Amino acid sequence: MRLFTAVTLGTDLEARATDAMRALRVRAPRARFVQPEGLHLTLLFLGEVPESSLDALREALEPVGVMHAPFTLSVGGGGFFGPPAHPRVLWADVRGDVAALKALQADVAQGLEPLGFKSEHAEYTAHLTLARARESRGDPALADCARSLVGSDWGHAHVDRFILFESRTGQYLPRLEVPLTA
Structure with missing residues (x-):
């Protein structure tokens, strides 16, 4: 199973993001945009994991x-990763209680570390991935898309759980939902 942990943003915010991506596709027709069901904030990517590990993951x-209370995030604006002439990833900015999101991500990473999972990045950067360049040298159209996102506001999301997802041929299947109850 190819697994990752993430928080979702609710149907209203996901619908607004999907509408915005429809308009962005016109600006960057060669980019590979995220499917609506793929809109989430990844906390930790676990990679290929045997199904026999699910009980240990649940325990971790x-x-x-129980260490985290629900919190609120908002999404709007955006930017890109990569050099300005060759951006590789287009993203929307995550705002609101980002400190709570970062704390949740750190505790998820710490809880999974004894099982051999490590965070890919030294510091977690909250962002909502919208599109990726199809070519390794990037896609200049993604920079234009980022400029068009300035001042956008897609609303708020109430985060009251995180989810262990399985990624299977473009589908994201929840394997475990963990409520935030502190």
Whole structure:
């Protein structure tokens, strides 16, 4: 199973993001845009994991939920990763209680570390991935898309859980939902 942990943003915010991506596709027709069901904020990517590890993952992740209270995020604006002439990833900015999101991500990573999972990045950067360049040298149209996102506001999301997802041929299947109950 190819697994990752993430928080979702609710149907209203996801619908606004989907509408915005429709308009952005016109500006960057060669880019590979995220499917609506793929809109989430990844906390930690686990990679390929045997199904026999699910019980150990549950035991590691469930205690994290009781350490965190629900929080609110908002999404709007955006930018890109990569050089300005060759951006590789287009993203929307995550705002609101980002400190709570970062704390949740850190505790998820810490809880999974004894099982051999490590965070890919030294510091977690909250962002909502919208599109990726199809070519390794990037796509200049993504910079234009980022400029068009300035001043955008897609609303708020109430985060009251995180989810262990399985990624299977473009589908994201929840394997475990952990409520935030502190």
